[in-house]
Amino acid sequence: MILETSNHIILLNFDFPPNPGIGGRRWAALAQGLAEKGIQVHVIKSAYSGKKISNWHAAVDHPNIHLHEITPVSKLHLTPYNKKLLNSIHFRTELIRMKFLEKGTPFDKSIGMKEAVMNKLQQLTSTHTVNWIIATGAPFNFPYYASLFVEKNPSFKLWVDLRDPWLNAQNYGMSNLSTTRYTVEKEKARHIFQYAQVVSSPSIHVLQEFNSVIREELKTKYFELKHFSTSAHQTTPSHPSPHLLTITYGGAIYLRTETFLEQMANDLRALRELQPLLYKKLRIQFFSPDFQKIKEVFSEHDIVSVQGDIGGDIVKRWSESDYTLILLAEHNKDFLTTKFYECLSLQKTLLYLGPNGRVQEEIISKNHGILWDQLVSKLKNNEFFKKENSISVEDVQTASVGGRVEELLNKMNSI
Numbered sequence: 001m002i003l004e005t006s007n008h009i010i011l012l013n014f015d016f017p018p019n020p021g022i023g024g025r026r027w028a029a030l031a032q033g034l035a036e037k038g039i040q041v042h043v044i045k046s047a048y049s050g051k052k053i054s055n056w057h058a059a060v061d062h063p064n065i066h067l068h069e070i071t072p073v074s075k076l077h078l079t080p081y082n083k084k085l086l087n088s089i090h091f092r093t094e095l096i097r098m099k100f101l102e103k104g105t106p107f108d109k110s111i112g113m114k115e116a117v118m119n120k121l122q123q124l125t126s127t128h129t130v131n132w133i134i135a136t137g138a139p140f141n142f143p144y145y146a147s148l149f150v151e152k153n154p155s156f157k158l159w160v161d162l163r164d165p166w167l168n169a170q171n172y173g174m175s176n177l178s179t180t181r182y183t184v185e186k187e188k189a190r191h192i193f194q195y196a197q198v199v200s201s202p203s204i205h206v207l208q209e210f211n212s213v214i215r216e217e218l219k220t221k222y223f224e225l226k227h228f229s230t231s232a233h234q235t236t237p238s239h240p241s242p243h244l245l246t247i248t249y250g251g252a253i254y255l256r257t258e259t260f261l262e263q264m265a266n267d268l269r270a271l272r273e274l275q276p277l278l279y280k281k282l283r284i285q286f287f288s289p290d291f292q293k294i295k296e297v298f299s300e301h302d303i304v305s306v307q308g309d310i311g312g313d314i315v316k317r318w319s320e321s322d323y324t325l326i327l328l329a330e331h332n333k334d335f336l337t338t339k340f341y342e343c344l345s346l347q348k349t350l351l352y353l354g355p356n357g358r359v360q361e362e363i364i365s366k367n368h369g370i371l372w373d374q375l376v377s378k379l380k381n382n383e384f385f386k387k388e389n390s391i392s393v394e395d396v397q398t399a400s401v402g403g404r405v406e407e408l409l410n411k412m413n414s415i
Helices: 022-035 085-101 114-127 141-152 179-195 204-208 216-221 258-274 291-297 311-319 338-345 358-365 372-380 393-398 401-413
Strands: 008-012 040-046 065-070 130-137 157-162 198-201 222-224 245-250 282-287 304-307 323-327 349-353 369-371
Touching: 008 022, 008 114, 008 141, 022 040, 022 065, 022 130, 022 401, 040 114, 065 114, 114 130, 114 141, 130 141, 141 157, 141 179, 179 216, 198 204, 204 222, 216 222, 245 311, 258 282, 258 291, 258 349, 258 372, 282 291, 282 311, 291 304, 311 338, 323 338, 323 369, 338 349, 349 358, 349 372, 358 369, 369 372
Parallel strands: 008 040, 008 130, 040 065, 130 157, 157 198, 198 222, 245 282, 245 323, 282 304, 323 349, 349 369
Antiparallel strands: none
């Protein structure tokens, strides 16, 4: 599939590589897929600070991907908030400044970048034949700025991809906004839906949060562009030790999943008392930037090892395990995350711990794994249980980035 109009696309992605962090991962992979089809992808992003580098930077080092950097105005996300007096003063001072500059949430990282983004869009659309502008959030001001540009320049088509919940989010300062500031965020969302041709998300549930704030006819713009695997790894899994039961988690600890970690620690304590020999056959590994909070929860369990983020090497650790742990909270229980598809493409058996939702249903209905409670029950009954996965080649293909790029281009060509 090729793009039937212009072979130039503009992409707005605040944390596109080489910036570190998860915010650039989804569109780094999609941009690479588009570039490999001969499409010129012009990326408007925040300026790289040079301190850390994205794990996915090598993937977007492509002659068809062109970076255009803008220096952020807000430093709030770079200012640590803790009990140290100087840090506290800096944080509060920057927060006051952002509240002055922004009428919505002051925690949006792209506050104050409107003029620079609009100017860059004007420059790129003047020098290249562009039909489509793609803008992704969070931060959500980035797609909002793109919608303002398209409002003034209606010949361009806008695709907005919302990677995370917005109006109902537990982060980005949304849960503590005043009524006035929350109304501003709703108006931004309405504007985006009015001027975008497509509004996509990895989960249709993210889009349904807008049902109460946009007109009924605008819901036709909803499009579920699911996550996918971003790793170029072989799909034949390694075979773990037959004498140990290995469980591996890789990635950040989502907001409000601590309750489930504590449940896990308590279940292990009970297992140690009931089946001490079987308990010693367990090996649970966490690789996470939030390693300190995990260490505190599992401090009494020497069968649990906790390390920091190991980047792309996590794929090898997953492949060597019996189970890959999917740990979610209430706010993302319905989101088939990138991690879900990474593990699916490895043909690894999934182990789910979290609230009932779409992810749990997908794992159980398609026999891709087992629930933590089910595994614990078998272990307490002295059953050394290794569930065989039933992930087919077709399952793996649906997890590929190439398939998602085809969906993206098909949709563009239909409009």
